[in-house]
Amino acid sequence: MTATTLNFVMVNVLVKYVGNALPIFESAFLRFALGLVFFIPFIGQVRQVDFTRRIVKLSVGRAVFHAFAMVAWFYAMTRIPMAEVTAMNFMNPVYVSLGAVVLFGERIALPRIAALGIAFLGGLVILRPGLREIDPGHVAMIFSALFFAGSYLIANALSKELPAAVVVFLMSAMVPFVLLPFALADWVAPSFREIGLLFFTAFFATAAHYCMTRAFACAPQTVLQPVTFVQLVWATSVGYFLFGEGIDGFVIAGGAMIIAAVSFITWREAWRKRRA
Template sequence: MDKQKQSRPIAGVGWMIVTGLMFVGVTAVVKHVGNGVPAAQAAFLRYLLGVVFLIPMIKPILDAHLTKRQIKLFAFRGVVHTIAVILWFFAMARIPIAEVTAMNYLSPVYVSIGAALFLGERLPPRRLAAVVVALIGALIILRPGVKAIEPGHIAMLGTAVCFAIGYLIAKQLSGEVSAPVIVGMLSITVTIGLAPAAIAVWVTPTLPQLGWLFLVACFATAGHYAMTLAFAAAPLTVTQPVTFLQLVWAVLLGAVVFGEGVDGWVIFGGAVIMASVSFITWREAVARRQITPPVTATKV
C-alpha cells in the first residue's frame, strides 16, 4: 500500500489542490454572509443543512454498537468542535481571510503538544524546535504591540486549540470504529451542540442566506472527500506542503473580492508555521508514525 501511495504523488497533489479550493470556497461564502447571521446560528445552519450528507453514515453508526466510553468521547469531541466552529465563524466575520487561514495552520502544532502531554508521545528536540518556530510564526502574524489584536484573532487561537483537542479524541477512536462512524457522530453531536447557542441568538434568515449556508455544507463535504482521495493517493509528506496554497488563494480572494489589504507579514508568518508543520510531518514519516494531522483535517 505504501508503494502505491508513493507512486501517485501527482494525483495526491492534485486532489489536495482541489481540497484547498473547496475550503477556500467555504471561507469565501462564510465571509460573504458576514454578520448578517449570528456566528452560532450560521454554524448551526451549516451543519443542519448538511444533514443530508449523513444518510449513508446512519447504518454504520447503528452497526457500531458504541460503548458508553465511546459515546462520552464522541460527546466531548462534539462539545470542543462546537466551540471551535462558533469561534471560527465569529473570526471570519471580523478579521481578514488571510489571517484566519494562516492561524488555522496552528492546529496541527497544538496536536503535537497535546499528544506529548496527554498521550505519552515523545517530543524530541527537533520536533520541539519546530513547535517553537511555529509559535514564532503566530507571533509574526499577530505582532502584539505593533498592531491591535482583535477579538477575531483571540477567537482563532481558541479555534485552533479546540480543533486540536477534537483531533486527538478522533485519533483515539480511529482504532476502534470506522471513519464513517467518526465523521457521522461528529456531525450529529455538533449539530445538537450548536442548537442551543443558535436559538439564543436566532434571527430569521432569508432564503438567499440559507442557500449560501447550504453551499458552505456542500463545499465542506466536497473538501473532506477530496482530502480523503489525496491521502489515498500519496503520503502526508507529499500533500502537506500543498496546503500552503490555501493561504495564497485566501490572500488573493480577500484582496480581489473583499477589498482586504495584502499583509506580507501574515504571508510570512503563515509560511513559517506551514514549514514547521511540514517538518514535523516529515519527521513522523521517518519515525513511521503519524500523530500530526494534515492542516485540512482541522476544518469546519
C-alpha cells in the same frame, strides 16, 4: 489536496458573505444542520456500530470541542481578513502535537521542539503583538485552533475503534444538538439567501474532507502537507479581489514558517516510522 484547499477557501468565502446577517451560533448551527443531508449514505455503517459508553463519551466530547471551534472561527471570519484566518488555522497540527505530549505522554525530541518553536514564531509574525492592535477576531482564531486540536485528538482516538465515515457522521450529527440551545436563545429568521449560502458552505466543507481523505489514500502526508500552503495563496487572492482586503507580507511569511515547521514534523515522523 489542491482541490481540498480550494474547497476550504470556498467555505471561507461563503461564511464571509453571511457575515453578521445571522447570530454566530445560529450560523454555525445551520451550517451543520443543513449539511446532515450529505451524510445519509453513512447511516447503514452507523447502525452496525456497538456504541459503548467510551465511544459515546468521546463522541460527545468531540462534538463540544468542534462546536465551539466552529463558533470561534465563524466569529473570526466577521472580524479579520481571510488570509489571517487561514494562516492562524495552520497552527492546528502544532496544538495537536502539544496535546499528544501533554495528554498521552508522547515523547518529543529536540528537532520536533525546535520545529514547534518556529511554528510559534510564525504565529507571532502573523499577530505582531505590540506592533499593532490585536483584534478580538485574532483571539477567537487562537481559541478556534485550540478547540479544533481537541476535536482532532479525540477523533484520532475514535478512529482506532470506528470506521472514518462513522467518526465524521457522529461529529456532524452531534454538533447541531450542542449548538441548538445557543442558537435558539438569539434566533433570527434566516432568509433564503442565507440558507442557500450556509447549505453550500456545508457542501464545500464536505467536499473538502472527501478530497482530503482521497489525497491521504493516494500519497503520504510528507508529500501532501506542503500543498496546504496553497490555501493561503487562494485566501489572500480571494480576499483581495472579492472583499478588498490588503495583502499582508507578515501573514504570508508567518504562514510559510508554520507550514514549513509542520511539514518538517510530518516528514520526520514518517522517516522514524520507516526506520522502525
